[in-house]
Amino acid sequence: MTFQNLRLSFRSSLIAGGAALVLALSACGSSDSGGGGSNSGPVVLGTAGNYVILAKSGIDSVPPSVVTGNLGISPAAASFITGFSLTADTSNVFAISPQVTGRVYASDYTAPTPSNLTTAVGDMQLAFTSAAGRTPGVTELGAGNIGGLTITPGIYKWGTGVQIPTNVTLSGSSTDVWIFQIAQTLTVSSAVRVNLAGGALPKNIFWQVTGLVDLGTTSHLEGIVLGATSITLRTGASINGRLLAQTAVNIDSSTVVDPEH
Numbered sequence: 001m002t003f004q005n006l007r008l009s010f011r012s013s014l015i016a017g018g019a020a021l022v023l024a025l026s027a028c029g030s031s032d033s034g035g036g037g038s039n040s041g042p043v044v045l046g047t048a049g050n051y052v053i054l055a056k057s058g059i060d061s062v063p064p065s066v067v068t069g070n071l072g073i074s075p076a077a078a079s080f081i082t083g084f085s086l087t088a089d090t091s092n093v094f095a096i097s098p099q100v101t102g103r104v105y106a107s108d109y110t111a112p113t114p115s116n117l118t119t120a121v122g123d124m125q126l127a128f129t130s131a132a133g134r135t136p137g138v139t140e141l142g143a144g145n146i147g148g149l150t151i152t153p154g155i156y157k158w159g160t161g162v163q164i165p166t167n168v169t170l171s172g173s174s175t176d177v178w179i180f181q182i183a184q185t186l187t188v189s190s191a192v193r194v195n196l197a198g199g200a201l202p203k204n205i206f207w208q209v210t211g212l213v214d215l216g217t218t219s220h221l222e223g224i225v226l227g228a229t230s231i232t233l234r235t236g237a238s239i240n241g242r243l244l245a246q247t248a249v250n251i252d253s254s255t256v257v258d259p260e261h
Contacts (some may be wrong), residue, residue, distance in 0.1 A: 022056040032257055035154015035178070036137025041201035042177050043206045044129045045224070046123030047116065048244055052258045054101065054124055058082070058248035060097060062235075065251050069242075074117035102166035102258075124244045128226045131208035134179055145194070153178055153200075161185040161211060168221065170205060171197040178223070182209045186225075190216035190234070194223075202240040204261040215239070226260065 001028050029169075048054055052069025073081055073113035084097040092110040094103040103115050129228060132201050136157035142149060144158050147166035153176035161184035170178055178200075180186075182240040186209045188194070196202070205223030207213070225231055227245040238255035 001170040007020040010077070035141075035156045035221075036150065042204055043127050043179065043208075045225070045242075045244075047120040048124040048127060049122060049242070050257055051105075051242065051244070053243045054120060054170050055243075055245045055249045056121060057252075058245060058249045059084075061254075062250070063099060064254055065099045066255045067097075067100045067251075068098075068102065068221055068256065070105065071100060072105040072117050073119055074107040074114070074121050076106075077108040078104075079100070081106060082136050100110050100140060115198050124226070125246065127227060127244070128208060128246070130205050131179055131226055132181055132210075133152070134181070136181060147189075150197075151178065152176075155179045157181040159183045161187065163187050163195065165189045167193050168193060169195045172200045174199040174201050174204075176200060176204060177259050179203045180207050180209075182207065182211070185209070185211035188215045188219040188237075192216065201240075205241070213245075232246045 004061055006099055016114040027125065049074045050070060052067060054072045056074065058080040059071060059073055063083060078086065078095065084099055084103055086097050088095045093113050094105050094109060097104055105117055107114050107117050134155045136155045138154060139157045140159065141156050144160040145163050145165065146168055148163055150169045150171050153172040161181045186207060202222040206226060207223055208226045210228045212229055213225055213231040215233045215237040217234045220239060221239045224242045225244060230247045231243045231245045231249045233239065233251040233254040235252045236254065240257045241259050243249045243256060
């Protein structure tokens with residue numbers, strides 16, 4: 001090989017190597033925005049997504065609450081749904097309530113309700129496990145205190161509880177996803193709001209909480225709560241989302257709106 005040919009060959013190798021490096025860097029940069037993390041698509045709810053409130057042991061309301069969407073309880077019976085003044089449909093497949101725009105289902109109602117609820121509760125538990133298993137892009141944000149922050153899309157993980165003592169903004173597009181993995185409790189202080197910006201949608205926000213969830217008086221949350229224990233909305237608290245609890249849900253003159261509405 002002549003010197004000229006050797007020089008051309010070396011130059012071609014550099015160009016090819018540089019192009020490969022640019023492609024590699026581009027791929028890395030496009031994987032996720034904000035919190036990052038792998039498998040950051042929406043958490044699949046399955047048939048649990050048919051309910052705005054779903055619980056295993058109890059659902060209690062202090063009237064007048066306003067609930068838009070269906071309620072479901074299993075394996076507990078309808079007697080563990082309290083404060084709603086239920087009226088059974090003639091079919092006994094579901095009941096209605098003046099506080100609920102939707103239907104109320106319980107494990108002791110007529111078929112196919114019991115089997116549907118068993119499936120929904122199973123799907124709720126699978127969704128909790130799925131959310132918990134995502135790889136986080138950020139850990140221990142704010143040491144568990146996220147008040148005042150603007151949070152971009154991604155997967156966030158805490159080995160502690162999370163407190164929201166002042167307003168928080170989730171900023172992203174209508175296709176962006178947030179998953180919050182919380183090992184202990186989630187506490188939202190009274191009158192504090194979680195706000196959305198940039199087209200973010202509550203159906204793409206998931207709060208996976210191993211401990212208690214407590215929304216203070218007149219506070220507001222956006223997103224789907226996947227709780228391993230109980231979820232409590234204190235007087236006048238509200239949520240655009242779903243309350244999916246593996247124990248009980250308690251609401252007090254609260255507003256709960258299905259995120260698909």
